[in-house]
Each structure stands twice: as structure tokens, then as C-alpha cells.
Amino acid sequence: MRAIAIILQRELNAYFKAPLGWVVAAVVLLLSGLLFYAEALGPAAGARLSADVLARFFFSVSGLVAIAAIVLSVRLLTEERQSGSIVLLHTSPVRDRDIVLGKFFAAFVFLTGITLATLYLPLLLLVNGKVSWGHIAVGYLGLLLLGGAVLAIGLFASVLTRNSLAAAVTGGALTGGMFLLWPLASVMGPPLAGVFAGLAIHGRHFSGFQVGVLHLRDVVYYLSVTYFFLLLATRTLDARRWQ
Amino acid sequence: MISASGLAKYFGGKRALGPVSFEIGRGETVGFLGLNGAGKTTTLRILAGDLRPSAGSLIVNGSDAIRDPIAVRRLVGFLPEQPPLYPDMTVDDYLCFAGRLRGMAPADVKRRVADVEELIELKAVRGELIRNLSQGYRQRVGLAQAVIHEPELLILDEPAHDLDPAQIVEMRTLLGTLREHHTILVSSHNLPEISQTCDRLLVLDGGEIIASGSEPELAARWLDTFRIEVAIRLPNSGSEMESVSDAATLPPVAAAITALRSIDGVRGITARAQPQEGGASIHVESGEDRRAEISRTLVEGGFDVIRLELSRDELESVFLELVRGAERARDRDHPAA
Numbered sequence: 001m002r003a004i005a006i007i008l009q010r011e012l013n014a015y016f017k018a019p020l021g022w023v024v025a026a027v028v029l030l031l032s033g034l035l036f037y038a039e040a041l042g043p044a045a046g047a048r049l050s051a052d053v054l055a056r057f058f059f060s061v062s063g064l065v066a067i068a069a070i071v072l073s074v075r076l077l078t079e080e081r082q083s084g085s086i087v088l089l090h091t092s093p094v095r096d097r098d099i100v101l102g103k104f105f106a107a108f109v110f111l112t113g114i115t116l117a118t119l120y121l122p123l124l125l126l127v128n129g130k131v132s133w134g135h136i137a138v139g140y141l142g143l144l145l146l147g148g149a150v151l152a153i154g155l156f157a158s159v160l161t162r163n164s165l166a167a168a169v170t171g172g173a174l175t176g177g178m179f180l181l182w183p184l185a186s187v188m189g190p191p192l193a194g195v196f197a198g199l200a201i202h203g204r205h206f207s208g209f210q211v212g213v214l215h216l217r218d219v220v221y222y223l224s225v226t227y228f229f230l231l232l233a234t235r236t237l238d239a240r241r242w243q
Numbered sequence: 244m245i246s247a248s249g250l251a252k253y254f255g256g257k258r259a260l261g262p263v264s265f266e267i268g269r270g271e272t273v274g275f276l277g278l279n280g281a282g283k284t285t286t287l288r289i290l291a292g293d294l295r296p297s298a299g300s301l302i303v304n305g306s307d308a309i310r311d312p313i314a315v316r317r318l319v320g321f322l323p324e325q326p327p328l329y330p331d332m333t334v335d336d337y338l339c340f341a342g343r344l345r346g347m348a349p350a351d352v353k354r355r356v357a358d359v360e361e362l363i364e365l366k367a368v369r370g371e372l373i374r375n376l377s378q379g380y381r382q383r384v385g386l387a388q389a390v391i392h393e394p395e396l397l398i399l400d401e402p403a404h405d406l407d408p409a410q411i412v413e414m415r416t417l418l419g420t421l422r423e424h425h426t427i428l429v430s431s432h433n434l435p436e437i438s439q440t441c442d443r444l445l446v447l448d449g450g451e452i453i454a455s456g457s458e459p460e461l462a463a464r465w466l467d468t469f470r471i472e473v474a475i476r477l478p479n480s481g482s483e484m485e486s487v488s489d490a491a492t493l494p495p496v497a498a499a500i501t502a503l504r505s506i507d508g509v510r511g512i513t514a515r516a517q518p519q520e521g522g523a524s525i526h527v528e529s530g531e532d533r534r535a536e537i538s539r540t541l542v543e544g545g546f547d548v549i550r551l552e553l554s555r556d557e558l559e560s561v562f563l564e565l566v567r568g569a570e571r572a573r574d575r576d577h578p579a580a
Binding site: 018 | 254291293294297313314316317319325327329330332336341344345346388
């Protein structure tokens with residue numbers, strides 16, 4: 001636990017010191033504002049219920065959060081391996097699991113900060129429209145669970161290669177593939193349709209969060225994906241010691 | 244302190260190391276000497292816990308490095324060839340991070356960082372970002388992270404890598420200071436650099452240990468002829484030395500040569516004037532290492548000995564001969580198809 005906290009603190013400081021973290025935050029905030037404007041006030045918005053606008057907002061921002069998670073996570077271990085600084089972690093009395101968790105939680109805390117910075121937009125709906133606190137809270141829980149799962153995928157991709165671009169492509173392809181399972185499910189017959197829909201990282205599992213309905217199965221799904229990819233990352237990091 | 248038995252490492256199907264076996268005692272400074280690709284870095288990475296061996300056993304201070312690597316890593320400070328630095332951190336923050344990572348309490352880390360910065364002369368750059376430091380300072384910061392937690396075992400892979408001659412001398416001095424407190428393993432492909440700081444050398448080639456021993460032991464085993472250089476001071480002979488063509492004709496030098504000829508096993512003696520040292524250097528060839536007898540004979544004869552050493556060129560040739568011999572043996576055992 002102590003080692004996780006030490007690594008988390010270093011990584012979090014690195015996000016604040018490097019331009020990448022600030023650029024990601026700025027782009028997410030800018031695009032979420034523009035998307036909110038288009039959904040709620042833009043010429044194509046039309047007359048919609050506030051709850052419907054909020055659901056569409058969560059849908060749009062979920063895409064931004066997923067992309068931000070990939071960008072933030074792929075550098076986590078590629079840079080360490082490229083610069084050789086990973087040797088400090090590898091030769092310290094620290095378990096590989098602690099290295100992976102320290103880095104994951106640092107990225108998660110930073111992503112949570114960025115995501116919560118968009119909260120002023122739903123609050124505008126709360127003040128001027130008719131949405132519940134519960135809808136907002138469940139929507140943000142969904143965004144953070146989705147973000148965590150994609151961060152874990154990106155972190156796993158960053159263990160596979162020393163090259164940030166290759167890691168971004170791998171992480172992007174894995175996440176994109178898991179997004180695509182949902183539209184694929186709609187063109188498949190049973191039983192594959194059910195399997196694809198059940199594994200898709202968006203669609204069935206995110207739709208409840210979008211409309212403010214919390215299903216335990218969706219929470220378990222995102223936590224399972226996160227756990228699975230963090231476990232893969234830990235095992236791959238450990239396997240590197242044999243190579 | 245360290246007991247390695249049958250240690251081997253394969254990368255894919257390619258053998259990088261071993262099987263090698265060796266013992267290293269507490270407080271020893273041991274040099275791993277070999278050409279590039281000899282297996283030095285692989286050995287040191289295994290000892291530091293960065294790599295796992297494919298076969299063999301490794302016991303460090305009573306702990307099994309394969310079954311309980313965390314316990315062994317607590318004892319080790321490692322400086323790889325490329326120092327493991329974070330360019331976005333200041334020297335202070337980086338050393339605090341390295342100390343905390345090695346299990347030090349926050350209050351102890353602050354005190355220790357100040358001590359290490361003093362010891363390794365980093366005070367002037369303590370607030371600088373690592374990315375702005377020169378190569379020499381980066382190497383120092385790398386060394387500082389390796390000693391921050393006062394490890395029993397200090398492992399340094401090519402610590403003079405990429406340093407200029409002045410920085411190499413500084414690094415050697417630093418190692419001299421550190422060997423008082425740590426068991427040190429240091430690798431190099433440069434014999435003079437390593438032999439001056441180490442009690443014992445392990446010579447590696449093709450992933451195998453081909454020789455081991457102290458510098459004089461290796462020389463005794465592998466040199467047919469020892470070339471020893473001794474310099475004596477010649478008071479009030481400055482102008483005389485400028486004009487003389489053969490230093491052996493100077494009366495004090497001729498007397499020294501006569502005295503040296505009385506030593507058993509001495510084969511040839513030549514002399515050369517060394518005006519910048521205010522004396523003459525005498526080159527003695529012998530079948531065995533006669534440095535002690537030479538020193539004693541000259542001092543008893545009333546000569547001022549100002550330098551006495553085995554010729555460095557000779558040591559280099561021992562090293563090259565060892566490596567070539569190992570290559571010839573491998574070629575004999577596995578002739579090219």
C-alpha cells in the first residue's frame with residue numbers, strides 16, 4: 001500500500017508538470033462544452049426534456065473520457081522503459097502489482113479531476129431544467145467506471161511496447177474493438193449477439209448510467225474489465241524480467 | 244555475502260550467461276571485466292534483481308534471490324549503465340522518491356538526502372531539474388540513488404560510461420570512499436579503470452568466467468615477463484639530464500641499475516631520463532613480480548623511489564590474451580560448420 005502511494009504521488013506530479021496532462025484536460029473541457037451546447041442550446045437541439053439532454057451529454061462525454069484515458073495511460077510504462085527509469089522500480093523492494101496499481105491510480109485520479117471539471121454543465125441543467133442529483137451522480141459514476149476500464153486497457157498496452165505511439169495504437173485498437181462489439185451485436189444472431197453485447201464496453205453496460213439507472217451488473221462488468229487488464233499488465237511486467 | 248551457483252541466462256534460445264558460479268565476501272570490491280557482450284551486464288542485472296536467471300541459484304546475505312527477490316532487493320543499490328532517472332524531477336525530489344521507494348521513513352530520507360548530496364557533491368544542483376544536468380552530474384545522481392538507502396551491496400554497471408577523463412578520476416575517488424561502507428560489484432571493459440579500485444577481478448567472456456583473482460595474481464598467472472617501471476629522484480641533476488642521451492650513464496642511475504641486477508630473476512634493465520619528475524625511470528623485466536624486492540633494494544641503497552608500478556600495457560595484454568585464449572578454446576570445441 002505504501003509503495004502504491006509513493007508511485008501514485010510521483011506519477012500525479014508528473015501529470016501536472018508535463019504539458020500532456022494540461023492539453024488533455026483543456027481539450028476534454030472544450031469539447032464537452034461544445035457538445036453540451038450542441039445538445040442543449042444549439043440550432044439542431046430542438047425541444048428536449050432536460051433528462052434527455054443530460055443522457056445525451058453523458059453519452060458524448062463517455063467518448064471523450066475513453067479517448068482521454070487512452071492518451072493518459074499509454075505513456076505510463078512506455079516512457080519508463082524507453083528512458084530506463086523502470087530499472088529503479090524493478091530493483092526496489094516493490095512488487096510489480098504495486099507498480100501497476102500506483103500508476104493506474106495516479107492516472108485515475110487525474111482523469112477523475114478532468115471528468116469532474118465538466119460537472120458545471122449538468123449543474124446548469126439542474127438549475128435551469130428538471131434533472132435529479134441521482135441522475136447526475138449515476139452518470140458520473142458510469143463515466144469514471146468506463147474511464148477506469150479504458151485506463152487499465154491503456155496501461156496494459158503500455159507494458160507491451162517501449163514506443164508510445166505503438167502503445168497508443170494497441171490501446172486504441174483494443175478499446176475500439178470493445179466499443180465495436182455493441183454495434184456488431186445488433187447485426188449478429190443469437191447466441192453471438194448476446195455474447196458481444198455482454199462484452200461490449202459501451203452500449204448495454206453504459207446505457208443505464210446514461211439515464212441515471214444503476215445496475216449492479218454494469219458496475220461489476222466495468223470493475224471486472226479493469227481488474228482483468230490490470231492483472232494482465234502485472235503478469236506481463238513480471239514476464240519482462242525473464243526476457 | 245553472495246553465493247552464485249550454476250547461474251545461467253538465456254534470451255530466447257541464445258545463451259547470454261553461464262552457467263557460472265562464484266562467491267563474493269562481505270566488504271569485497273569485485274570487478275567484472277569483459278568485452279562488450281561478455282555477460283557483465285546480465286550478471287549484474289540478475290544480482291540486482293532486475294532480471295531472473297534461467298537456471299541456477301543465487302543466495303545474497305542468506306536470502307534466496309529467486310524465491311524471495313524482495314528481501315534481496317532491500318540489500319541492493321544498483322546503478323545501471325544508463326542511470327534510471329526521471330528528467331522531470333529535481334535532484335532533491337528524485338532522491339527522496341528513490342529513498343521512499345526503498346522503504347525509508349520520510350524523516351530519515353530528508354536527512355539522508357542531505358548527507359548523500361554532500362558525499363557525492365550534488366549540493367550545487369539539488370534544486371535543478373534532472374533534464375538540465377550534464378552527463379557527469381546525471382551519473383552522480385544515478386550513484387546517489389544507488390546509495391541513498393545505505394545498501395549492503397552496491398552494484399555499478401560501467402559507472403564511468405560516457406564520462407570525460409576528469410569525471411572518470413572523480414568517479415574513481417568516489418568509489419574509493421564508498422568501498423569503506425559497502426560490498427561493491429563494478430563492471431567495466433577497461434582494465435586500468437577497474438583494477439585500481441577492485442580487490443579482485445572476475446574476467447568474463449562469452450558468458451563464462453574465464454579467470455578470477457587479484458590484479459597481481461592474474462598477472463602472475465598469465466604474464467611470461469613482468470615489465471616493472473620504477474622512478475627515482477635525482478637531486479641537483481636537472482641540467483645534466485637535459486643534455487644526456489642515455490640516462491644509464493648518469494652515475495646515480497648506473498648505481499641503481501647495478502643494485503637492481505643483483506635481484507634474482509631480473510632479465511633486462513633500461514633507463515630513461517624524466518626531467519619533469521626530476522629523476523629517471525628504470526624499466527625492469529623479470530620472470531616474476533619483483534616489485535617488493537626492487538623497492539627494498541633501492542630504498543636500502545639510499546635511492547628516493549617516487550613511483551613503482553607494473554606496466555599498464557602489460558595488464559591490458561593479459562586481459563586480451565585471456566579473451567583470445569577463451570575464443571580459441573570455443574572455436575576448438577565448436578568449429579564453424
